[in-house]
Amino acid sequence: TGELEHDRIDALLKEAHERYADVDEGLLAHYIPILGQADPNLFGIAMSHVGGSVHTVGDCSHLFSIQSISKMFVYALVVQEHGREVVRDRIGVNNTGMPFNSVMAVELNNGLPMNPMVNAGAIATTSLMPGKTAAKKWENVREGLSAFAGRSLSLDDEVYHSESLANERNKALGHLLKSYGRLDGDPYDAVDVYTKQCSLNINAHDLAIMGATLADGGVNPVTGKRVVDADVCRDTLATVASNGLYERSGEWLFEIGIPAKSGVSGGIVAVAPGKGAIGAFSPPLDMAGNSVRAQLAIGQLSRAMGLNLFASA
Numbered sequence: 001t002g003e004l005e006h007d008r009i010d011a012l013l014k015e016a017h018e019r020y021a022d023v024d025e026g027l028l029a030h031y032i033p034i035l036g037q038a039d040p041n042l043f044g045i046a047m048s049h050v051g052g053s054v055h056t057v058g059d060c061s062h063l064f065s066i067q068s069i070s071k072m073f074v075y076a077l078v079v080q081e082h083g084r085e086v087v088r089d090r091i092g093v094n095n096t097g098m099p100f101n102s103v104m105a106v107e108l109n110n111g112l113p114m115n116p117m118v119n120a121g122a123i124a125t126t127s128l129m130p131g132k133t134a135a136k137k138w139e140n141v142r143e144g145l146s147a148f149a150g151r152s153l154s155l156d157d158e159v160y161h162s163e164s165l166a167n168e169r170n171k172a173l174g175h176l177l178k179s180y181g182r183l184d185g186d187p188y189d190a191v192d193v194y195t196k197q198c199s200l201n202i203n204a205h206d207l208a209i210m211g212a213t214l215a216d217g218g219v220n221p222v223t224g225k226r227v228v229d230a231d232v233c234r235d236t237l238a239t240v241a242s243n244g245l246y247e248r249s250g251e252w253l254f255e256i257g258i259p260a261k262s263g264v265s266g267g268i269v270a271v272a273p274g275k276g277a278i279g280a281f282s283p284p285l286d287m288a289g290n291s292v293r294a295q296l297a298i299g300q301l302s303r304a305m306g307l308n309l310f311a312s313a
């Protein structure tokens with residue numbers, strides 16, 4: 001029956017890929033110049049079980065920068081380090097209802113970034129990473145995210161340089177947070193480490209395993225190594241559920257019913273606690289910055305596999 005189940009999953013992934021490969025909606029993220037050069041036809045879907053088996057279809061080995069998906073894994077590392085209450089007080093857990101790079105969201109809430117999945121909250125979260133220097137924090141981010149993926153991840157230099165020349169807004173957010181006492185250390189350093197973390201290269205296969213590590217209570221299903229505690233996974237997934245797709249998070253939860261996090265290079269990871277995770281990648285984005293094809297594919301698979309957390313049957 002195990003084999004049958006595997007064949008069925010392969011068939012479902014293939015079906016979702018075929019069904020949405022020709023969808024011609026969405027736009028590339030041009031505000032980071034190099035992301036505007038991505039091939040809009042790329043499309044890969046991967047699924048990893050908490051048991052460690054991985055299924056893939058399409059462009060699952062194509063490397064892309066992780067972008068905002070890094071936020072959920074850095075948040076998990078920071079909660080593991082400081083505990084949930086310290087991080088909750090500093091960052092918050094509520095949805096902003098505004099775009100991911102909003103300055104207004106910070107201003108309206110007296111400097112509380114509101115949640116760790118938008119840029120302001122993520123920059124403040126990164127500043128809480130263990131390490132006395134920015135270089136050490138970066139090393140810990142890279143090593144921590146590599147542990148989630150089960151392989152050594154590396155920086156995409158081109159993306160890092162492209163974004164570093166175009167991140168004035170994030171630098172402004174860093175300084176604004178500093179002015180409210182919500183950022184540790186130098187704001188430029190925090191934004192630089194944040195920009196590097198967003199420029200780590202991954203593929204859809206990595207995404208599925210990273211997500212499955214959170215589904216598996218913090219143990220990487222492929223390496224068998226513990227990355228964070230089960231409580232940290234629970235808190236991370238709750239935060240991802242309410243904020244992972246920014247101002248579209250409510251609609252996503254209503255329609256699909258599992259936590260998912262997106263990034264502007266076109267990746268989305270969706271996590272079914274105790275079961276596994278789906279990683280999908282395709283560069284064209286909707287207006288909130290979420291991959292159009294990845295949302296459609298994950299939605300379809302979630303329905304077909306009965307992953308909605310709110311469904312009683």
Ligand code: GLN
Pocket residue numbers: 067068069100101119163170195198262263264265289
């Ligand atoms: N690095 C990007 C930024 O800061 C990440 C945004 C995203 O993926 N939504 O703008």
